[in-house]
Amino acid sequence: MPLFEYKAVTPGGETFTGEMDAPSKDLVIAQLQEAGNIPVSAREVGSGFRLANLLRGRSGLNQREIGDFTQQLATLLSAGLPLDRSLGILSELAENERVQQTVDKIRNRVREGIALSEALEERHGVFSRFYINMVRAGEIGGSLDQTLSRMAEYLERTKELKDNVVSAMIYPALLVVLAIASLILLMVYVIPQFAPMFEEFGGDLPTLTRVVMAVGDALQMYWWLIIGVVFVVVVWFRSQMARPVSRRRWDARFLGMRGVGEVIAKIETARLARTTGTLLVNGVPLLSALSIAKNVMSNTVLADDVAEAAKQVKTGTPMAKALATNGNFPRLALQMVNVGEETGKLDDMLLKVADTYDREVRVTIDRLMAMLVPALTLGLAVVIGVIVMSVLMAILSINELIA
8 A cells, every 4th residue: 555645734833744654645635634624735755755764763653552552551451450550551561663763752732731642643643543543432432441452453364364364375375485486496497408418419399398499598598588577567556556436447457357356346345344344333323333343444445435424324224235335245145244233233234244254365365376286386387397398309309310
């Protein structure tokens, strides 16, 4: 997702800058306005700026650090400690200076008398709108400790789902890299060693051998061009994904792909259900919950479906019927939501939907990986077999010339 650098003015007239990951510039401006600020500018920063941020260390917290902060704060508040003391303990236990500075700034603002949700909101780009609204709902309901516990569970489930996807892709990715490296080694270094021997004996080499040697020569001579083409394609694709219209077109294509589209729909459904359900449990109205949930979804097509559904819900349409309009969400999930609305337990049913599709995603990914790994192995074996066959055919042709 693109990174944007922005400048804005608070309601009190103070100017501040920050960074935000968002699909588009318009969404950055919208989120700043929803927070009550006046946007001054917002621009996308390039990869070089990202690298500089990584080298000097970003001022925000990563997902794991936010999860630890939430769980620890919930535990301390549940034990009966006041908020100020709890934040002080978290500052002392901070694992690095970056976390400590963030907690200290939040604690100082709380000591000045403002609510924790406002203090978190002032850490622009660190805590999501969803997180801040959850905390605000907990403050209003007088159950901040329970709200933070639910939030910690939500973050853990979200991280677990993401880790499952990443872990499942590690082995196939390594297999692809090793396969490409092996093929390049064969084509660039091994096969050319036979060329002088073939030329010494003369005669026409088999067609397959000539093709393989020509490919090897091309890799040796034009490797820089191949790398350049790959680089241009990657830059072009990133630019496409940074533009809202192009991003939506690509998201629609991914969603329509057999197998891949089903996984995307299940992941986004679990994310939507868990976010909305968690907000409803904490007393956030359904329309506000849908508006917040829309912003945590990665696929813009499904996010637009949620935005359209929110408009229909506002006019009195049931949530399940509204989400079913474009037919992009799984039917089982919609049926479960419908049951939740009919029984008056929509929040609980949404969390059950999230659990169901978390399991579905894990099973689906395991099945895809079970098919992908053998397919990659077989493909690599076929290509290497062709290369070996080309060498053997050339050796046999030389033997015939000698005989």
